[in-house]
Amino acid sequence: xxxxxxxxxxxxxxxxxxxxxxxxxxxxxxxxxxxxxxxxxxxxxxxxxxxxxxxxxxxxxxxxxxxxxxxxxxxxxxxxxxxxxxxxxxxxxxxxxxxxxxxxxxxxxxxxxxxxxxxxxxxxxxxxxxxxxxxxxxxxxxxxxxxxxxxxxxxxxxxxxxxxxxxxxxxxxxxxxxxxxxxxxxxxxxxxxxxxxxxxxxxxxxxxxxxxxxxxxxxxxxxxxxxxxxxxxxxxxxxxxxxxxxxxxxxxxxxxxxxxxxxxxxx
Numbered sequence: 112x113x114x115x116x117x118x119x120x121x122x123x124x125x126x127x128x129x130x131x132x133x134x135x136x137x138x139x140x141x142x143x144x145x146x147x148x149x150x151x152x153x154x155x156x157x158x159x160x161x162x163x164x165x166x167x168x169x170x171x172x173x174x175x176x177x178x179x180x181x182x183x184x185x186x187x188x189x190x191x192x193x194x195x196x197x198x199x200x201x202x203x204x205x206x207x208x209x210x211x212x213x214x215x216x217x218x219x220x221x222x223x224x225x226x227x228x229x230x231x232x233x234x235x236x237x238x239x240x241x242x243x244x245x246x247x248x249x250x251x252x253x254x255x256x257x258x259x260x261x262x263x264x265x266x267x268x269x270x271x272x273x274x275x276x277x278x279x280x281x282x283x284x285x286x287x288x289x290x291x292x293x294x295x296x297x298x299x300x301x302x303x304x305x306x307x308x309x310x311x312x313x314x315x316x317x318x319x320x321x322x323x324x325x326x327x328x329x330x331x332x333x334x335x336x337x338x339x340x341x342x343x344x345x346x347x348x349x350x351x352x353x354x355x356x357x358x359x360x361x362x363x364x365x366x367x368x369x370x371x372x373x374x375x376x377x378x
Contacts, residue, residue, distance in 0.1 A: 164191025
């Protein structure tokens, strides 16, 4: 009986830990956001943050070296596709209370590197960024599950990755740079945050696959298309807009980052 009681106790503890709610206060978010703003010039020396999710993630992980709670907050405060910051007020809303589904994220479905799919919350500046990461016919974005060593332990995360753009870099005017998609003889002025050295992005975090991380997919779960569409957080309006954007209808392809991220991660 004692063994059964002990087993039941541990099962309850595990259940509680797995289902506990994230608790982030307004002041905690404000402090983390303030620090991120202070580090802006270190993350983006030329002040160009276009498609800067890679640089945000790398700086947070390798330079700030936060605890898990801090890490989770930092990675909700930028859009990995655009590099735009996301304000704490957008996440917490008027109530100042954190909710898993909020005005700063969307519930998306993205292909996993193993061929299956993951659903989860992607933090974005605007809805077109969600469409871009789900546009699997054109854009090479996949989810990978990795262990990250943080200040207070090692934790498993689902991260969004792309191939290293610097693998296609060239030396132009004495500097190794990404090439303008429309003019192979010129540096890509729209995307200049990638520190290319010997065809590798130095200011990035690579996964074991060799791809680079540009964002975190929060509350990730394995899901089929049917499960995604039947999920309580599924957004039919977003799906319709993404279909129009991906099929160049209603000029939706010009919204958000336009084709900048699409060109960066194009298959």
